Amino acid sequence: MTTIPSRQRGVSFPILLMVLVVVVAAGTFAVKTVPAYLDFNTIDGAIESVLSDNKLGLKSTSEIRDGISKRLNINNVDVIDANQIRIEKSGGRFYVAVDYKVRNDLVANIDIVMHFNKEYEQSLR
Numbered sequence: 001m002t003t004i005p006s007r008q009r010g011v012s013f014p015i016l017l018m019v020l021v022v023v024v025a026a027g028t029f030a031v032k033t034v035p036a037y038l039d040f041n042t043i044d045g046a047i048e049s050v051l052s053d054n055k056l057g058l059k060s061t062s063e064i065r066d067g068i069s070k071r072l073n074i075n076n077v078d079v080i081d082a083n084q085i086r087i088e089k090s091g092g093r094f095y096v097a098v099d100y101k102v103r104n105d106l107v108a109n110i111d112i113v114m115h116f117n118k119e120y121e122q123s124l125r
Helices: 013-051 061-074
Strands: 086-090 093-107 110-123
Touching: 013 061, 013 093, 013 110, 061 086
Parallel strands: none
Antiparallel strands: 086 093, 093 110
C-alpha cells in the first residue's frame, strides 16, 4: 500500500517574519504614544476635579492654578506646567484651556508629534 504525500500545511518562515515585523512595529508605536495619552488623561482629570469643587466661585485664578499644579505634581505629570494652562474668570464663568504638543522619537530620525487641545467651561453658580 502506497500513500500519496500531502502538502505541508502551516506558516512559512517569510510569512512568520512579516507578522513579527508588524507586531514589533505596532508595539513600538504603542510604547511611544500611550504614555502621552495617559498624561493627557491625568491632566484632564486634574482640571475636571478642580472645576467640580463646590467652592469654585470663591477661588481666584491663581488658586485654581495652584490646585491644578498640586494635582499634576502628585500624579508626576511633567509634560506641561500649570503656568501653561490658560485660566480666565469672566461673567460668572471659569474658562480653562490646555494646548500643548508632545514630541517623541519613534525610530532613528523619525519623530511623532502629538497635539493635545481641550477647553473647559464651568459656571460659578
